Structures are given as structure tokens and as C-alpha cells.
Amino acid sequence: MENIQEIRDKIRHxxxxxxxxxxxxxxxxxxxxxGPSIDDGFYYDxxxxxxFSPEDLVKLEREMKRSxxxxxxxxxxxxxxxxxLKIYKSNEYKTEIINSMPDDEIITEYSHSNGNFVDLCxxxxxxxxxxxxxxxxxSTAGAxxxxxxxxxxxxxxxxxxxxxxxELDNHISLLExxxxxxxxxxxxxxxxxxxxSDVGSGLIIWHPKGAFIRNxxxxxxxxxxxxxxxxxIYTPHIGKSDLWKKSGHLDNxxxxxxxxxxxxxxxxxLKPMNCPFHxxxxxxxxxxxxxxxxRIGELGTVYRYEKQGVLHGLLRVRGFxxxxxxxxxxxxxxxxxxxxxLDLTFKIYxxxxxxxxxxxxxxxxxxxxxxxxxxxxxESVLEKILKERSIDYEIDEGGGAFYGPKIDIHIEDAIGxxxxxxxxxxxxxLPERFGLKYISGEGEEVKPIMIHRALLGSVxxxxxxxxxxxxGAFPFWLSPLQIVIIPIADRHLDYCNEVSEKLKNAxxxxxxxxxPDRMNSKIRQAQKEKIPYMIIIGDNEFENEELxxxxxxxxxQNNIKxxxxxxxxxxx
Numbered sequence: 001m002e003n004i005q006e007i008r009d010k011i012r013h014x015x016x017x018x019x020x021x022x023x024x025x026x027x028x029x030x031x032x033x034x035g036p037s038i039d040d041g042f043y044y045d046x047x048x049x050x051x052f053s054p055e056d057l058v059k060l061e062r063e064m065k066r067s068x069x070x071x072x073x074x075x076x077x078x079x080x081x082x083x084x085l086k087i088y089k090s091n092e093y094k095t096e097i098i099n100s101m102p103d104d105e106i107i108t109e110y111s112h113s114n115g116n117f118v119d120l121c122x123x124x125x126x127x128x129x130x131x132x133x134x135x136x137x138x139s140t141a142g143a144x145x146x147x148x149x150x151x152x153x154x155x156x157x158x159x160x161x162x163x164x165x166x167e168l169d170n171h172i173s174l175l176e177x178x179x180x181x182x183x184x185x186x187x188x189x190x191x192x193x194x195x196x197s198d199v200g201s202g203l204i205i206w207h208p209k210g211a212f213i214r215n216x217x218x219x220x221x222x223x224x225x226x227x228x229x230x231x232x233i234y235t236p237h238i239g240k241s242d243l244w245k246k247s248g249h250l251d252n253x254x255x256x257x258x259x260x261x262x263x264x265x266x267x268x269x270l271k272p273m274n275c276p277f278h279x280x281x282x283x284x285x286x287x288x289x290x291x292x293x294x295r296i297g298e299l300g301t302v303y304r305y306e307k308q309g310v311l312h313g314l315l316r317v318r319g320f321x322x323x324x325x326x327x328x329x330x331x332x333x334x335x336x337x338x339x340x341x342l343d344l345t346f347k348i349y350x351x352x353x354x355x356x357x358x359x360x361x362x363x364x365x366x367x368x369x370x371x372x373x374x375x376x377x378x379e380s381v382l383e384k385i386l387k388e389r390s391i392d393y394e395i396d397e398g399g400g401a402f403y404g405p406k407i408d409i410h411i412e413d414a415i416g417x418x419x420x421x422x423x424x425x426x427x428x429x430l431p432e433r434f435g436l437k438y439i440s441g442e443g444e445e446v447k448p449i450m451i452h453r454a455l456l457g458s459v460x461x462x463x464x465x466x467x468x469x470x471x472g473a474f475p476f477w478l479s480p481l482q483i484v485i486i487p488i489a490d491r492h493l494d495y496c497n498e499v500s501e502k503l504k505n506a507x508x509x510x511x512x513x514x515x516p517d518r519m520n521s522k523i524r525q526a527q528k529e530k531i532p533y534m535i536i537i538g539d540n541e542f543e544n545e546e547l548x549x550x551x552x553x554x555x556x557q558n559n560i561k562x563x564x565x566x567x568x569x570x571x572x
Contacts, residue, residue, distance in 0.1 A: 041160030202318030370428030
């Protein structure tokens, strides 16, 4: 029995074929490359010397619907590698795919429209085109062949398809809502951050309002970690090549690292991770079992070379700050430490108003380091913790890192999207590479258990998720400006300034809008900036020493005393 996702994958993969067929009808010179189904739709990449326009999408979608109406059958055919190479010899993309396959592999191609359209394909289709009940082409983009910027730029068309029109309509509504919440759009409108071509792609300039919110996030993070007995440290932004050789990054991660800097006959690299520096701190002294558990935390900025095509606002950048921590413990302390990490994670989620999440437990992959007994112990610990906490979770068989199993937590935002933030994982690799030890109660040298964890993931990405979660309307405590005071006329300015000072003295962020704009214009501006509260002051408020308050949500309250309003804000 197929689940809904498997059914949708077949529908979407089949729809990608209809798209390719439509493109060839109007642009027979186009070369087909690949057209897979993806999480929420499908795409197809074409080698073609035009840029598809919105009008093209309308035309192509109309042609796809004609193919659906014809309700022709998808039929598969098996080919040997040599047969496939002969058939697709004029398409260098298909031949590259075929040549990458083992010589004895059975290759398949699929046709529909009574054999008038044929494409090399692994399969997974609906039986007939008429089973694609609802389809929509969404957008176009440039995409390098195989995702490699050294290769030719192709034209990609994105689309989606569902088992019925209602599901498609719901998805389109979600996309429209997501577009309104896009953190790149709101980041500009609310003056939170920017990315300058003069500075470089994937490098964030935090504007005062964005920096204020970021600082509030980091302050809260630090307070909670200090309460939880973490030692917070700072580490350098660069390290010698010997460090990265020892950690294995130069052998296994170099394509994501920036070029070296030559200083004093040594190569230095911008750090892609904080782990080796925290290990250097651990090794700075001889450690005893009495020192453990040792919890080392840092808001550490790291740098990774991401390809231009995958950079995406704050969500995928080249310089970002991880809320990193590493815990060194004895085997007996592991269960308590993982539970403490989860407690802190859920507390932070609640603070930022994330109530739902999805948890996965990722187990030993095919290629791994460490002893089997260590993996068995670690996986059993993680599973035991999740079961004892009655937490629903999914197992990702073989999805662990090569150096240890892990728990990943995906938070659900206000419109139901999942974002991967928290990762907690064992590491059997670095303690071995760096020869980490502690002195046991029996006076013996023992290797500690090392736990990696990041709760927010990165400050940049978490900030981007927050912007979209709240649609830019941040909670009162996070808002850079909490209250704007709007005079109806200039004669009310003195009272406005008096109210502003009293609010500031009560530790609220308030500001008088004394611009020459009309009152309604000031209200619209405050709403656009998503300021939580507006105080409107006219003759009546001035004479009675009261306030008229308008919330960001549009609620109005009149004749409120300032003391009562401050009391309400304190409760909030």
C-alpha cells in the first residue's frame, strides 16, 4: 500500500515528463537533461538558448493539461547500456548519465502520448496521464548542470502537482502566504539586514534593527546557557593548517573551506567549524573525572564556501554564527547530558513561540568510524531517551554522520513548514584524532564521550526563520521599537515627550514620531514597520492625562492611564 508521499512522487515525476514533452513541442531545439520530483513538486532542466518567460509557463501548462486530457499510458522499456548510448548519442547530458552507470545495469526509458514522447528515466510513474489531476507551473531559474558552476547554465522550470485540485489550491495558498513572509522581502521592508555586492555574496550586514533583535536572541541564549552551567568561551576565526589536517577537515571538507592565508611560513584557514578550538581548550589542562561533565559553549562565527546557486538570504550564507557547544562526559553521565540538552532546546523553542516539531534519530551509515559497540551504545542511549520522554520520532536508517549517531529536531512555523534547527550528536572521531583523555577514579587514562550540539543551528538561519514565522511582527520583547507615540498636532508634542520618557524609564523602547506627516500617515507607517503599539495623543488625552492606544493587530483602547498601560506591558 503506497503512502501519500509515494503517490505524489509518481504524480510529480510523471508531470515532469509532460513538461518536457510540452517544451519540445514549442522548442524542438531544447535538450532534455533531468526532471525529478522534489519535496513539494518537480522541476526539469533544459539546455536552451532562451530564458523562459511567465507567458511561456502559461503556454506550457496549457499544453500539459492537453496531455493529461488525452489520458495516454506510461510505458517502460528496458535497455542495455550500449543500446541506451546509441539511442541518446546526440544528447551529451543523457550520455554522461548513462556512462556513469555500471556496465551491467539495466537502464529504462519511458514513453507516453502513444510513444510520441520518450525519455531516459528510472521510472516511478502513474499508469496514465489522466491520473495527474492537478498541475501548476510555478517559476523559472538558472541551474548549472550537476550543480557545478563550472558547467553550463541550464534553464530550470519548477512546478507542482497533486492528486486533486483542492490539495493544489491549498498548496498555492501556502506559497502565496510564504511569499508574503519571505525574510528577504521583509528584511528590506523592515530595514533589518542587507547583502552588498561590494562586500560579497552570502555575507550579511546587520542593520541596527536587525542587530538589536539578534542581540536580544544572543543575550537570552547566553543567560540560559549560563544557568545550565555551560562555560562560554571565545575562539579565533582562523587556525593553522596542521589543526585542520588533524581534525580531518582538509581531507574531508576542503571543498567547503576558503583558500588558505599564508603567514609566517604557515598556512591558516578561516574556520568552517568550532570543534577543534573547543578541543584545544579541553586539552589545555589535564582533566579528571571530577571535571566532567564539561560543557563548553560559544556563539562562534564560521565560514564555509557555498556555491553561488545555493545562497539564499539568511538561510544559506558563507559566514554565519553557530550556537555551538561541546560536552565532554563519562559514559555514566551521557543520559543526563542528552536530557539536559533536550530540556534546554524545548525551553528555547517555547520562548520563541515554536510549539510543534518533528524529531528524527539518525543511525550508523555504511561508512563510519569508531567501534560497533560504541555505535550500539550511543544509538541505544538516544532511543531510550526519546522513548522515556514519550517523544514521537522517526528513525533515519543510515542517516547518521560518519562519526556518530544524532538527533535532529525540525521546528514547525506558523504556516506549517518544517525547519531543521537543533542537532545533538555523538562524535567518535575527534576524541580519537586528538587523543582526548581524562583521569578516571581508578587513576587510569580514559577517552571521554564527546557530544556536539547546536540548538538554533545558526543565528542567521534562525533569525530568517523567525522573520518568516512571525511575518516580521516580532513578539513585544523582541521588537526593536515597541511603542510609537503619535501627536495629532504640534501642541501635543510636550505631553508625547513626557509619556515617552516615562516609558523609557520603565525600560520600554518608545519613540515620538514628531515628523510633519499627517496622523493617518504616521499610523500607516507604524503598521508597515509592525510596531506593537501606537499611542495617539490629541486634546482629550492631553487634558485628561490619558492615552489612546492602538495595537499592531488593530485593537483600540481609549482613556487609558499611563500607569495602567505600563502595568499591562510589564505583564506582557
